[in-house]
Amino acid sequence: MSVTTGIAQMNESNVVPVLSVVVPTYNEQAVLAEFHGRLARVMTALGATWEVIYVDDGSRDATPALLRALRAADTHVAVVSLSRNFGKEAATTAGLDHAHGDAVIVIDCDLQDPPEVIPDLVAAWRRGVDMVYATRRERQGETWLKKATAALFYRLINRVAQVEVPPDTGDFRLMSRRVADAVRALREHNRFMKGIFAWVGFPSESVLYDRAGRHAGISKWGWWKLWNLALEGLTSNTVMPLKIATYLGLIVAGFATFYLAEVLLRTLLFGNPVAGYPSLMVVVLFLGGAQLIILGVMGEYLSRIFTETKRRPIYLVENYAPPRPADANGSPAP
Template sequence: MIPSPVSPMSKLTVVVPAYNESEGLRDFHARLAAVLDGLDLEAEVLYVDDGSRDDTYEIMCQLRAADPRVSTLRLSRNFGKELALTAGLDHVDADAAVVIDSDLQDPPELIPTFVQHWHEGYDVVYGTRASRAGETGFKKMTASGFYRVMGRLSATPIPRDTGDFRLLSRRALDALKQVRERQRFMKGLFTWVGFRQLSVVYHRDPRHAGQTKWNYWKLWNFAIDGITSFSGAPLKVATYFGMLTALCSFLFGLWVLGKAMLYGDPVRGYPSLMVVVLFLGGVQLIALGVIGEYLGRLYVESKQRPLYLIDEYHRPHDGARAPASP
């Protein structure tokens, strides 16, 4: 059943998580404000400071003082983008929310298109990158490989070449609020909630100002989080690889035994023995590492700590509020 179109007089919140983005925040808000001025609905902006070390939060407060549509939320420390994004979405009381980064790689001018499709009855409208300007060939290649690996391993069909830039309806937000896992891969969770989803293809621009906070080590760990959060395939691979290794070792053992019985065996063979021992030891360590990744996630989940802690939360022209963290 197709939902009825949303009333054009609905309310929209734009959630903007940021970490050390002081250099380009004012330019971002200028472009975003121009877009919101052209929308035929009530719109507001929620800036989430993920424990920045520069004056990002001070600039957010200045924007709040100058624009009555701006709210600010400051976390007690740097919790990472996934949890900063979760904090922002948890505080959305509008009919829909748009998630966008403040580096202007994702164009705010695409928001009216998202809103149009939302009014047509779609619950999740996400941007799919046709190109990624300003990024190295190696990063483009690894990003493409990651999305394709995720597509094969995950039972949840995660769209390729798609980031966090998207619109979520109220019922999609409510569904997402029910998912409180600590190790969060938001791109997968956005898809996991289901409902009617639509892709909008666009060309991604280079970063407007500042430096990216994602180095290759962080991207590698992010990829591991994504794979282990939405697939048990690595555990199966370790099992199958262990079985294959055991079979090869058994066959090799039969060959050694047969050779010794037929031709005898001098006391040589140290190199081949070391190769076998090191190979089997390596396979065992890899399998233990894979198991350890999943066990570590179970350990984190079992402690049931809050997802994030809030230092300050300001609505426009309101005093500071620090609501209880989840």
């Protein structure tokens, strides 16, 4: 089977849906059937034509087979299979590239973000709001440490970033077609989708909801991945760490100047006894640590420049299966 970059094509039935739902998936066999059942009931009740694009991000369990079965049974289902695991940000981008609707909804399938909130998003869009994002009022099933670090991250990034990222808000949102097209136009490889969503602007509105605990399975976001995502968010949306490195260098140089003046004055007044070894080691280690911090910050930005200059695609598609056309009774055509 050929491998392509997979830019969106029209579905087999040539019917442009009003609503598209993008669902990135990775090893979600335990929750996929329950999620699709709840999503289908919500979308059908809205009374508008719709499609759901499941993006299989290189799953290693039964997720690919379950997605094929869902597509065979439901004419609304499209499946984008990536050639390997590219990460959630890339999988979300792949789904946006293959979404055809006048409005595009992004949601995870772990049921922490309930599909039953979608009608509220659609209602705000029908009032003329281009970006409707779901803000967590409660976060069930999460430790106080995770809540505290998340709050700290949003506070930090909104202080230093060029755009404001809504706090307590994930990728669960609805975008109008012009917002979705604007997001698709941003093709940087190092992607922090929350920052990209905030950067494009357009009239936005928040919808509050209570985030549930994970329905089944385990979270794919450990502390290491969350830390790297935080670094991605900071370096993608601000150059403040580089400025901090500059300020740190100036502060160290200032302290060194004052210390030099103090040493010269003390030498002139009291002579020059041999300085203690511990104080010398403290100064050397402090300066060495400051230099390593500055080099590390520069390295983070340099590594991202290196990645971008290679100009590789954000993802590769192994296979794209669009929604199957339905017969006169609404059943999948053979």
